[in-house]
Amino acid sequence: MISPRFRHLVAQQLNQFSDCAQLVGLGVYVALPSASGELQLQLIQAWPERTARLEPVASGDPLLLADQQRRWLPLRREAAIVGALRVDSSAEPWSDALRARLQGAALLLSDALLLDLEQQRLQGQLEQERRQRSLLVHQMRNPLAALRTFTQLLLRRVEPGDTRRELVEHLLEEELALDRYLDALTQSESAPALPGDGAAEAPLLLPPALAADQSEPLQPRLQPLLARAAATASLQGRRWCPPAALPEVKLAAASVAEILANLLENAFRYSDASGDLGLWCLQDKGMLHLAVWDSGPAIAPQERERIFQRGERGERGAGLSGTGLGLALARDQAEALGGRLELVVPASQLAPELAACGNAFVLSLPLNAAATS
The missing domain is CATH 3.30.450.40 (GAF domain)
Structure with a gap:
């Protein structure tokens, strides 16, 4: 042809x-x-x-x-x-x-x-992959729907005062999050044309179905992430340090939650398995600062900027599975929101109570006058 x-x-x-x-x-x-x-x-x-x-x-x-x-x-x-x-x-x-x-x-x-x-x-290869992806997404909905049904039945059997009820509710929230990812895959456009030689790489951004830009309260988006982090820390036998209070602001909360989800995933995967980690928040001078920190070991100086590049991973991630896209995606999303994502070492530079030898990935975002109302 x-x-x-x-x-x-x-x-x-x-x-x-x-x-x-x-x-x-x-x-x-x-x-x-x-x-x-x-x-x-x-x-x-x-x-x-x-x-x-x-x-x-x-x-x-x-x-x-x-x-x-x-x-x-x-x-x-x-x-x-x-x-x-x-x-x-x-x-x-x-x-x-x-x-x-x-x-x-x-x-x-x-x-x-x-x-x-x-x-x-x-x-033709991309089209074949798109068809296979559509088929897999379609088939994944069946077991996910069954899992959601069983979770809802389990929730009915747990009394309102039972401490296990919160775990079941969080499980249902994670299943709804998986549904959103499947919807985003279904709604994604066909593969774009191949870039020309020397063309600048486009930013890594999530599809609109996952990263809507409308302003909404941040707290409801962060609460499931904190519950997930607490559960993961409990399974790993680590100390999880949540913020004393979540900021009461309105912004592109869906995108912020996706950024923090990537940072938390990296912290659990690549920091010391017996160390502490947590989320730190500060609202100051029209800026919101959110930091995912760990107690070390500190990322080597020669890696601190390189790990934000696509496909690049630090020494601690060399033997683990992964794509090396998490930090690149998080930084591109932060910049698309008019903010920035930086690595601060040690974490105690942000606040004395944080780890003196660990790492802190700090997301800084501007707040408009209506964001704190």
């Missing part, structure tokens, strides 16, 4: 030879499968356009006058021939300038054809 984009490029290349009186006609052929499945050179563009369509290369007479000749320039990459440029001209020898122009056109068309075929292959 030859794309319209490649056909347009071929037409442009052939039309540039309209000033060459020595040329009678040009044709570009591409190796395509025939009805029998065998590769055959098939004409996709001729110049001049009024030129009669020639028979397939394997058959037919040259259809040239006695004082004319035909030559073929292969479209190839190394040993692979993917097409040919047919040149019909007068019998006179080509000038060096004409030869260079024709060879240059053949080389350009070779590269363009290979890139076009590769782009189509990748696009």
